[in-house]
Amino acid sequence: MVIPALAALLCLAGPPAAADRAKDPPPMDFVLPEPGTYALQHIMRAPDGPVLTVDGQLANLSRFTRERITLLGFIYTSCTNPQGCPLAYRVFDRLKDEIRATPALKDQVQLVTLSFDPARDTPSVMKRYAGSQLEDEGGLRWFFLTAPSAHELLPLVEGFGQDVQYATDTSTGRPVRQLSHVLKVFLIDRAGDVREIYTSTFLHPRAIIGDIETLLME
Amino acid sequence: MNRIGSKSMASLPVAFAIATLLVASAARGDETCNSPYMAKLIKGQEDYVYVWTLGVEGLGDGSDKLVTVDVDPKSKSYGKVIGQVSVGTRGEAHHMGFTDDRRRIWGGGLSGSDIYVFDIATDPAQPKLIKTIKDLAVKTGFIGPHTYYALPGRMLVQTLSNEKDKGGVTGMALYNNEGEFIARYAMPTDDGGDGYGYDLAVNPTRNVLLTSSFTGYANYMRPLGELIKDEAAMKRFGHTMVAWDLKAMKPKTVMQVPGAPLEIRWSLNPGDDWAVTAAALTSKLWLVRPDASGGWQAKEVATIGDPAKIPLPVDISIRRDGKGLWVNTFMDGMTRYFDLTNPQAPKQTYEKHTGTQVNMISQSWDGTRVYITSSLLANWDKAGADNEQFLRGFRWDGKELRPAFEVDFTKEKLGRAHHMKLGSKVLRTAYVAPAPPAARAAR
Numbered sequence: 001m002v003i004p005a006l007a008a009l010l011c012l013a014g015p016p017a018a019a020d021r022a023k024d025p026p027p028m029d030f031v032l033p034e035p036g037t038y039a040l041q042h043i044m045r046a047p048d049g050p051v052l053t054v055d056g057q058l059a060n061l062s063r064f065t066r067e068r069i070t071l072l073g074f075i076y077t078s079c080t081n082p083q084g085c086p087l088a089y090r091v092f093d094r095l096k097d098e099i100r101a102t103p104a105l106k107d108q109v110q111l112v113t114l115s116f117d118p119a120r121d122t123p124s125v126m127k128r129y130a131g132s133q134l135e136d137e138g139g140l141r142w143f144f145l146t147a148p149s150a151h152e153l154l155p156l157v158e159g160f161g162q163d164v165q166y167a168t169d170t171s172t173g174r175p176v177r178q179l180s181h182v183l184k185v186f187l188i189d190r191a192g193d194v195r196e197i198y199t200s201t202f203l204h205p206r207a208i209i210g211d212i213e214t215l216l217m218e
Numbered sequence: 219m220n221r222i223g224s225k226s227m228a229s230l231p232v233a234f235a236i237a238t239l240l241v242a243s244a245a246r247g248d249e250t251c252n253s254p255y256m257a258k259l260i261k262g263q264e265d266y267v268y269v270w271t272l273g274v275e276g277l278g279d280g281s282d283k284l285v286t287v288d289v290d291p292k293s294k295s296y297g298k299v300i301g302q303v304s305v306g307t308r309g310e311a312h313h314m315g316f317t318d319d320r321r322r323i324w325g326g327g328l329s330g331s332d333i334y335v336f337d338i339a340t341d342p343a344q345p346k347l348i349k350t351i352k353d354l355a356v357k358t359g360f361i362g363p364h365t366y367y368a369l370p371g372r373m374l375v376q377t378l379s380n381e382k383d384k385g386g387v388t389g390m391a392l393y394n395n396e397g398e399f400i401a402r403y404a405m406p407t408d409d410g411g412d413g414y415g416y417d418l419a420v421n422p423t424r425n426v427l428l429t430s431s432f433t434g435y436a437n438y439m440r441p442l443g444e445l446i447k448d449e450a451a452m453k454r455f456g457h458t459m460v461a462w463d464l465k466a467m468k469p470k471t472v473m474q475v476p477g478a479p480l481e482i483r484w485s486l487n488p489g490d491d492w493a494v495t496a497a498a499l500t501s502k503l504w505l506v507r508p509d510a511s512g513g514w515q516a517k518e519v520a521t522i523g524d525p526a527k528i529p530l531p532v533d534i535s536i537r538r539d540g541k542g543l544w545v546n547t548f549m550d551g552m553t554r555y556f557d558l559t560n561p562q563a564p565k566q567t568y569e570k571h572t573g574t575q576v577n578m579i580s581q582s583w584d585g586t587r588v589y590i591t592s593s594l595l596a597n598w599d600k601a602g603a604d605n606e607q608f609l610r611g612f613r614w615d616g617k618e619l620r621p622a623f624e625v626d627f628t629k630e631k632l633g634r635a636h637h638m639k640l641g642s643k644v645l646r647t648a649y650v651a652p653a654p655p656a657a658r659a660a661r
Contacts, residue, residue, distance in 0.1 A: 038466035197370035
């Protein structure tokens with residue numbers, strides 16, 4: 001178990017150093033269907049609830065998940081597993097570059113990184129974590145958000161179906177003060193419906209871009 | 219361990235404040251045979267086996283039920299039934315599946331179209347029925363929900379039949395995890411497709427969904443002895459597997475696999491890109507793998523028992539490294555082990571008579587514990603003394619299956635033991651919290 005002090009140091013480090021160690025998802029040994037030749041189903045409505053911006057402003061999450069196509073991922077700044085939050089950060093970072101380089105996309109897409117850990121990930125911590133990603137270059141927005149409290153975060157976590165569980169000390173069989181979750185990234189259309197959910201096995205920027213283009217053709 | 223009971227959030231600020239959060243990437247397989255999107259593998263000792271059980275008239279309440287059996291050898295109730303939740307009706311309970319977050323089990327019956335959703339995260343030892351989905355037939359025209367396969371945030375349900383003629387032409391239904399209908403997909407009837415369905419299994423790294431084919435309500439609800447004498451009816455069994463473009467959910471390749479190919483198991487060994495299935499009526503193992511043109515092909519690779527005696531291979535269970543396969547054959551009550559080191563030429567290396575009739579077989583992640591149940595279908599199970607109904611646990615040391623425990627489902631007034639899933643007491647959700655201090659003090 002990583003002690004809280006170490007975790008606190010990690011969260012002061014800004015953008016996740018572990019992103020550099022994140023392994024890419026397994027290679028795509030297949031040809032993706034062409035954008036627009038397939039349907040992305042309406043899986044569910046994206047839940048809404050209060051969040052805090054990096055400047056501490058209170059707003060509803062829907063303010064950051066409507067009008068544009070949104071990619072939303074949950075993180076916590078102390079996460080060090082390279083295949084977890086750092087992977088999501090790295091994929092978002094790559095997407096940012098690809099989207100900014102594609103005129104048809106750059107004003108159509110926004111990225112949202114929402115913390116699981118409101119007690120530790122305060123707006124100022126999220127601001128440090130975001131670093132230069134907050135700068136609105138080329139029309140792409142990347143929002144870094146946290147919740148006012150765990151109480152207010154819970155409906156969002158539940159609504160997205162982003163499960164969190166206690167880890168267990170296998171030597172004693174007792175739960176320990178760690179939480180775990182499975183990496184998921186949500187693609188939300190302009191009307192606020194979740195249209196795709198990516199896990200680490202399908203978190204390929206090319207696949208995500210294809211899905212965004214498919215939504216834009218609707 | 220703290221009892222994590224209701225959806226109170228009292229402890230969440232504390233939990234989050236002290237959380238050193240671990241992220242588990244989506245694993246490539248469950249305890250060897252579930253969806254690759256399923257989280258929370260049980261890689262150590264499982265605590266429970268959930269058994270989806272067909273009700274029997276006059277036995278207990280006569281209803282289908284989810285039975286929890288304690289399988290922790292260190293427990294005082296090892297090998298005993300510790301919970302059961304009845305759905306209050308009898309509808310040919312058959313298969314079930316976890317949602318991707320492993321918080322719920324979906325199970326259904328083949329004689330209708332209802333789907334039951336059980337919460338297993340609040341108290342893994344005592345599942346609770348929280349919802350019955352009743353719109354499958356209305357939304358799709360399909361009946362007989364069979365396979366429940368977790369996709370991220372949703373469940374893909376393979377059905378066996380249709381409401382119109384109760385034949386084998388059927389399809390798949392997609393629901394979100396809350397049980398809201400999303401879409402239907404018909405099994406292909408062109409390009410060699412027979413339109414039939416049975417199992418489905420995904421390989422995300424190849425963007426492929428494989429489906430297999432069985433038969434419709436009109437056949438699977440008939441007494442087996444009567445059915446096999448009906449030459450015309452015996453022609454109405456599936457003979458295809460289909461490789462679908464998973465992203466597009468469109469059929470890509472229809473493969474001819476005669477004799478009702480049933481359960482599909484992808485090799486979980488990283489880098490492998492093949493799957494196996496067993497054809498029930500021809501008693502053959504088939505290998506499915508990519509062909510040179512980017513499509514998929516199926517090839518017969520082994521014989522199971524003596525096909526002339528119709529041993530009827532039913533369930534199969536693959537080792538986590540893809541190097542071995544258990545095969546249960548219903549009619550002769552045999553459990554066989556095939557060496558899959560060369561998947562193009564599986565070799566049987568072991569067999570044991572494990573019951574008068576055997577159907578499902580599941581193994582722990584490490585392969586040392588093997589569980590077997592007895593029931594196939596209410597009207598296909600044997601009669602009289604041969605109608606054993608059980609969950610049997612075994613230890614496997616690589617050479618011999620040794621009995622560990624048995625639950626007699628007739629003696630316990632439970633019913634016909636069918637599909638199994640493994641459970642663990644540590645898989646409680648962290649969304650819910652311990653009782654507040656005042657309530658704890660009052661205990």
